[in-house]
Amino acid sequence: MESKRQQKFAGVIQEDLAAIFQREGMNLLPNTMITITKVRVTxxxxxxRVFLSFFNNTNNQLALNTIKAHASEIRYKLGARIKDQVRIIPQLEFFVDDTSDYVERMDKIFDKISKEERQPDSE
Known part of the structure; x- marks a missing residue:
């Protein structure tokens, strides 16, 4: 369970990282939209821990590796934005948020189930 302080700090990081990715994301990953779905703070x-979702991209792992390769640069830009609000700039760990893939997979399973013939209930 995260404290209010952790949640508030995670919200600040999420907003500022979103602005950084919106402005600088095209330099890192051309033609790819990067969305920050969740931030968890120790x-x-x-x-x-920053969970990312990539749109208009075929290889999420390659995109994640590109982001991880530029993690120190992203942390520096984040630090420039939040330096007056925090004592230390957190280390950034990036992960792919696969929630949309999971939802899509579950939708396919439910569609398959709904298309199958119903067996009459035997009592």
Whole structure:
């Protein structure tokens, strides 16, 4: 369970990273829209786990590796934005948020189930 402080800090990081990716994202990944779906922060606020979703991209793992390769540059830009609000700039860990893939897979399963013939209930 995250504290209010962690949630508030995660919200600040999410907003500022979103602005950074909106402005700088095309330089890192051309023709790809990067969305920050969730940010989780450790209790000491030293590590921020950032979950990303990539749109208009075929290889999510390659995109994630590109983001990870530029993590220090992204952290520097984040630090420039939030330096007056925090004591330390958290280390950034990036992950792919596969929630949309999971939802799509579940939708296909439910569609398959609904198309199957119903067996009469035997009592």
């Amino acid at each position: 209790p000491d606020l030293a590590i921020a």
